[in-house]
Amino acid sequence: MSPLKLERGVSNRSAYDLRNPVEVSETHTIAVLVDNEAGVLARVIGLFSGRGYNIESLTVAEIDHTGHRSRITIVTRGNPAVIDQIRAQLERMVPVHEVHDLTVDGDTIERELALLKVRGTGSQRVEALRLADIFRAKVVDSTLESFVFEITGTSDKVDKFAELMRPLKLVELARTGVVGISRGV
């Protein structure tokens, strides 16, 4: 037993210095089934901002119009302890019915949809169309000097397509964020 002799004027003994910053950060996709009531999205987002969790992407839509259920898909980053906390914090919210960590559950399909407006004429325009074909993007709108492409796929695929389109005068990009579902029954 050796009681500590404190130095004077030491003010950095804060509880906030205690967290261990060197831990592996993982990306997880979490699906949350909620009652589609007023403010439910604000509740979920408020939980993330209030407790300092990341949101990399978020999608939400009502999936059951009679039962008024919505599915929120959140892509988040954090160390395993944080991911576990996110799940536990979500599960204890009153309007939350189910929480699925699709990344932990294993075999899942994740998709994102994007719309890209590319402006150009001549060879650039042809090149854009050719690349769109390779990526299986659809032309959903066309003028003599622009295309709107629709592409569906993983976020990586959308990233790559957008990257290729940038030098070909990509002028506008809209993405939905990730939705996911597990394979099989």
Place this chain on the structure above:
Amino acid sequence: MSSKTDDSSSMHRMTGAKMVVQALKDNGVDVVFGYPGGAVLPIYDEIFLQNEIRHVLVRHEQGAVHAAEGYARSTGKPGVVLVTSGPGATNSVTGMTDALMDSVPVIVFSGQVPTFMIGNDAFQEADTVGITRPCTKHNWLVKDTDRLPHAIHQAFFVATHGRPGPVLVDIPKDVQFATGNYVPPEQADSTSYRPVVKGDRQAIETLAELLERAERPIFYTGGGVINSGLEACQLLRQLVEQTGFPVTSTLMGLGAYPACGKHWLGMLGMHGAYEANMAMYECDLMINVGARFDDRITGRVSDFSPASYKAHIDIDRSSINKAIPTELPIVGDAGHILRDLLEAWLERGGRTQTESVADWWSQIRDWKLRDSFQYDNSGSTIKPQYAIQRLEALTKGLDRYITTDVGQHQMWAAQFMGMDEPFRWMTSGGLGTMGYGLPASIGVQIAHPESLVINVAGDASWLMNMQEMGTAVQYRLPVKQFIVNNMRLGMVRQWQQILHGQRYSHSWSEALPDFVLMARAFGCHGIQVTRPEDVDDAITEMVETDGPVIVDCVVERHENCFPMIPSGEPHNRMIFAEDVEAETDELISGAGSVLV
């Protein structure tokens, strides 16, 4: 949907305002703490027209929530608050945050501007559900009178089930005036909220086996045991007595195991007993029942109880592994789990490592010799510890409830006042809300009109909600305000002394009121005591006076609260009075004397 021709439903047709009162009755409410205003006038009108539900007019909405907390924590029933829109609702935010942190069931009803004016920046409009979303378990904005009874009944369910907490129902004024169909609680739509109550049987078996094997075990209990109810407290006592294991508790859990019990180590944590903290540090099995590894408890997490196997019983799954990783989490109600655990352990033969546990106890007795709450008493000035010790000695054994404010006096009260029963100790633990004690004492006294209710306060804390003295006098509530007056923000001052090079930035009041005159102004009895030899008489006078009393107990200004785990240090690095004693002397003769 409502139908005017349907006989069965027309029997239950009433205005939204009447529904509120009816729903309160149907949920067993007998008292509401509130403050009227434009947006709740229809509800106040209904309250006027009946006699079953008592309304207590507070002086500030924060006071209403703290009073409801005091009521709830001293009875185990939910506390109910009624406030108006805008400032009424925003004033209640601190109280709700306090209730959320300390898991107190409180239902707040707030008025709102009429639905057609929401979003127009109407007079006394605030986005109440938006503001209170992070400080409630759940909240409802009810835009349709037919939905109102469902929302209210759900609010009672959510507040009182699982980990208790505050909820808010925001009711626009037009919804209060409109007529709709009322349904009683049993016919209301249920929510999907279904907290787990029973603990996992396998995990409980494992814990029972660990009780047999542990050589240096400790029970670390929290407010969850008290929230679970009297039965859980009884089971804890039984389990502790039968295993013979030592037990410590958080600030919130005091009274679940009696302070007079022979296995009691005292409170643990930042200002807890040395033996409790050392036992936590050195144990090999920690059984956490209804506590959440708060940072006031753990100190430096990386050095928290390094050698122990940790079991954590908690009704809130998110408390598991939040601060401290645990080997054996059991999610569920403390009462259920303690019953199953006791059963499982007895079925296995009810064995422990008797010899090792005896050695463990002798180690603990050695630590106890450190006498970590000791202080140098004085013949000329009242030491705050002495005042609280005398308060304990002279009121022990009485039918007594203690509330506190926040700061040094709160820690001394926790150290020196022994709680032998649950529901008798009301303090703001998680949020540390100065100004909690006086309104909480009012709520307790409303629930227990014949009992002795004492608020152990600090001068600075007490001033934060002193307006509630008007409430106490109006309702003839004989609450005793025992103000430990050091003319300082004592805990702030202590930290500035120890951690900020004695730079006492704004931690004293230069214009304290005369508390005795203030008592007279409020219409109650005031006592000032300045000499140690008069403390007993003052306390006796306070207890024997019929009606509310304010005691101004003028104490040593520079007393520090020890022992202490400096923030960021582990349990085995507590500091004691003598570690900073030399500096304190220097302080009083030097810079400190200017302040006298």
